[in-house]
Amino acid sequence: MKTPDSTNFDHKKPMKTGVLLVNLGTPTEPTPAAVRVYLKEFLSDSRVVEIPKVIWWFILNLIILPFRSKRSAAAYQSIWQKSGSPLLINTKNLTNKVAQKLSQKSDQVIVDYAMRYGSDNMVEKLKLMEEQGVNKLLVIPLYPQYSATTTASIFDVVGQYYQQQRRIPDIRFVSHYHDNDNYIKALVDKVKHHWEVNGKAEKLMLSFHGIPQRNWDKGDPYACECFKTARLVAEQLELSSDQILTTFQSRFGKAQWIQPYTEATLKAEAAKGTSSVQVICPGFAVDCLETLEEIAEENKEYFIEAGGQKFEYIECLNDDDSHVDMMCKLIEDNTQGW
């Protein structure tokens, strides 16, 4: 029993700041069984699919999971690396470099990554923070543009976790960084570097992951933030409106998603005589299935089959120095006063 005389108070323990970089998550293996487990958790999140639970349960379990797990597993197999899923590898690499850079300034900051779905989940990592004596916590979803489907879902887990805890740290949450100067500059520099090495294509496409049009109509600011990112990048690259294409990929299901669609735009551009495009995906902090397979493989094929000559994919910021620097600055800005 603790009393005012107890000697086991922890007032003298060092105060640690924890930084959790959170990404979507990925299957543990590129097999239909592992992809099924991952998709089931992901697509059962009511932030991701807003269809009433009972109806969605039947659609998900009887139609989507049996077919999609096989199809997606084949896609994952085409990009899988020796040490695992690109999304996981790239997220770990970025985190390690950010941790390394921040450790040069302070030994009281702990940086880790977590995944919203699947392994390395957020609860596990939040517990680990607590065990290491973190009493100030900064959570950064690795989504530059806010969406309820992604960012808010991460917030939900933080809320649910601390609902079960007696002791809650100081908590800060970065809900977006779509117009952050250093993020825009990192994208601009990435494109400029690509131009220096490969020359300039006729058009630069900025392809973002889509969301349902209904979500936008109901107030999700995601599309507006994507268009703002694209506008800022185009301005700094001094591209005119006919040299830049802002599009949305990864449509899921039959409902209308935000447009223009990446696939339809590439086909239309090729058909009207555009011979070369370069594509970058600024909504993804690191390369993953949606960029390496869907854009660099599948959409490249659509463009070339429709008559295009040259299609170049420009990688995500991944663990580039510019990305590490911008993340460190974002962390410093958001831990002011701690």
Ligand SMILES: C=CC1=C(C)c2cc3[nH]c(cc4nc(cc5[nH]c(cc1n2)c(C)c5CCC(=O)O)C(CCC(=O)O)=C4C)c(C)c3C=C
């Ligand atoms: C970048 C932001 C993302 C938003 C917004 C987003 C919304 C969203 N996604 C789906 C359905 C799927 N997405 C899938 C993969 C996937 N999605 C994102 C990011 C966003 N999703 C990433 C980074 C990835 C890649 C994961 C990896 O392992 O590399 C998939 C799984 C793959 C597949 O079967 O195609 C699905 C399904 C919905 C429905 C949605 C918004 C409503």
Ligand SMILES: [Fe+2]
């Ligand atoms: Fe997605």
Ligand SMILES: [Fe+2]
């Ligand atoms: Fe996809």
